Amino acid sequence: MLYSSEAVERAIHELSKLPGIGRKSAQRHVFYLLKRPPEEVQALTRALVDLTLKVKHCSICFNITEQDPCPICRDDNRDKRLICVVEEANDVMAVEKTGEYRGLYHVLGGALSPLDGIGPEDLTIKPLLARLTEDVEEVIIATNPNTEGEATAFYLAKLIKPLQIKISRIARGIPVGADIEYADEITLTRALEGRITL
Amino acid sequence: MLYSSEAVERAIHELSKLPGIGRKSAQRHVFYLLKRPPEEVQALTRALVDLTLKVKHCSICFNITEQDPCPICRDDNRDKRLICVVEEANDVMAVEKTGEYRGLYHVLGGALSPLDGIGPEDLTIKPLLARLTEDVEEVIIATNPNTEGEATAFYLAKLIKPLQIKISRIARGIPVGADIEYADEITLTRALEGRITL
Numbered sequence: 001m002l003y004s005s006e007a008v009e010r011a012i013h014e015l016s017k018l019p020g021i022g023r024k025s026a027q028r029h030v031f032y033l034l035k036r037p038p039e040e041v042q043a044l045t046r047a048l049v050d051l052t053l054k055v056k057h058c059s060i061c062f063n064i065t066e067q068d069p070c071p072i073c074r075d076d077n078r079d080k081r082l083i084c085v086v087e088e089a090n091d092v093m094a095v096e097k098t099g100e101y102r103g104l105y106h107v108l109g110g111a112l113s114p115l116d117g118i119g120p121e122d123l124t125i126k127p128l129l130a131r132l133t134e135d136v137e138e139v140i141i142a143t144n145p146n147t148e149g150e151a152t153a154f155y156l157a158k159l160i161k162p163l164q165i166k167i168s169r170i171a172r173g174i175p176v177g178a179d180i181e182y183a184d185e186i187t188l189t190r191a192l193e194g195r196i197t198l
Numbered sequence: 199m200l201y202s203s204e205a206v207e208r209a210i211h212e213l214s215k216l217p218g219i220g221r222k223s224a225q226r227h228v229f230y231l232l233k234r235p236p237e238e239v240q241a242l243t244r245a246l247v248d249l250t251l252k253v254k255h256c257s258i259c260f261n262i263t264e265q266d267p268c269p270i271c272r273d274d275n276r277d278k279r280l281i282c283v284v285e286e287a288n289d290v291m292a293v294e295k296t297g298e299y300r301g302l303y304h305v306l307g308g309a310l311s312p313l314d315g316i317g318p319e320d321l322t323i324k325p326l327l328a329r330l331t332e333d334v335e336e337v338i339i340a341t342n343p344n345t346e347g348e349a350t351a352f353y354l355a356k357l358i359k360p361l362q363i364k365i366s367r368i369a370r371g372i373p374v375g376a377d378i379e380y381a382d383e384i385t386l387t388r389a390l391e392g393r394i395t396l
Contacts, residue, residue, distance in 0.1 A: 005264045007245070007252040014242040018227045029216045030249065031288050034262060038250040044212040045243045047205070051228065052236040054205040064232060066203045090229050 008034075060131070062107040062124045064089040072105060079103045081137040085128065085156065087111050087144060095142065103140070106131065111148035112155055120155065129159065138166040145172045145190075206232075258329070260305040260322045262287045270303060277301045279335040283326065283354065285309050285342060293340065301338070304329065309346035310353055318353065327357060336364040343370045343388075 016026035058070035082103025092105050108123040143149035157167050173191035214224035231239050256268035280301025290303050306321040341347035355365050371389035
């Protein structure tokens with residue numbers, strides 16, 4: 001044991017399991033917490049306990065929520081003809097932040113990745129297909145523009161096509177504010193393919 | 199509220215208080231935790247609760263410990279003639295990791311910093327002076343080699359000198375493995391001043 005306290009050692013160990021947090025950062029966090037008033041650490045632990053107790057997945061769209069169905073699925077002002085399919089719950093938040101989308105969502109819980117052993121049955125694809133009744137007019141596939149996300153989009157498109165529902169994919173291109181000079185070839189190719197008449 | 203769950207929002211808020219963790223990383227951690235089995239989140243929260251309940255400061259050296267006095271102060275094999283003065287408890291761990299030091303420690307709890315309103319009374323300087331009985335032969339000042347650490351070292355040296363105890367300061371110089379070409383002038387000056395006869 002490197003530290004003279006088992007409690008410190010264990011807190012470092014547990015914190016370093018978080019993504020992108022190594023032993024050094026975990027150590028920094030623990031020593032920071034040790035210098036804070038106990039109420040502040042309690043506020044953090046209570047928030048984390050509540051996370052496991054209160055947060056569940058919406059039984060319709062699989063977004064994270066405290067009530068089932070989630071506020072978005074229950075909202076009568078949302079356009080129920082549109083379903084935006086995303087990989088993770090945080091993608092829902094990213095799209096919501098734009099304030100531009102008024103349809104519903106469907107959270108897959110990941111992307112197809114045979115190398116990681118993630119197949120169609122590991123994602124919420126069956127419940128998605130069950131949602132595609134005649135009320136739905138368009139499915140927007142907003143999986144990530146990487147190998148897994150593209151494969152998932154392709155797979156979903158093949159499944160949905162026979163249902164006579166419009167399928168679209170979010171545009172890939174140069175990010176706003178970026179430099180064409182530094183864009184990679186694939187992104188630039190996609191940007192050219194997806195060009196819009198002005 | 200950006201997120202559809204108050205619990206998620208609060209967990210993000212609490213986690214983003216940790217040093218070097220912004221909203222984006224906190225968000226990533228929360229979504230990671232939401233995907234983990236509840237036992238794993240419980241292990242983390244239990245570790246953090248234990249941190250506030252079990253860890254205290256040693257009444258002799260002010261290092262963090264679960265028992266008072268701390269294992270280092272109680273260890274009869276440690277050389278009680280040597281006291282290494284450091285700023286924080288993590289500095290004790292850094293020195294311990296070398297495996298080269300067998301004396302005792304004294305944790306100041308920071309460094310003098312008039313700009314941040316940290317004066318001598320905010321550090322454990324009085325208890326340090328009280329420890330400097332005739333058994334102590336040398337005080338090694340291992341505060342950080344920055345403005346605050348140097349000022350603290352200078353201040354301590356002035357206080358300890360009348361007590362007829364040897365005072366030393368850890369060497370400042372080029373770090374092992376570094377390039378002289380890229381060393382800053384002050385470090386290089388210190389390295390020259392502290393040169394050792396071979």
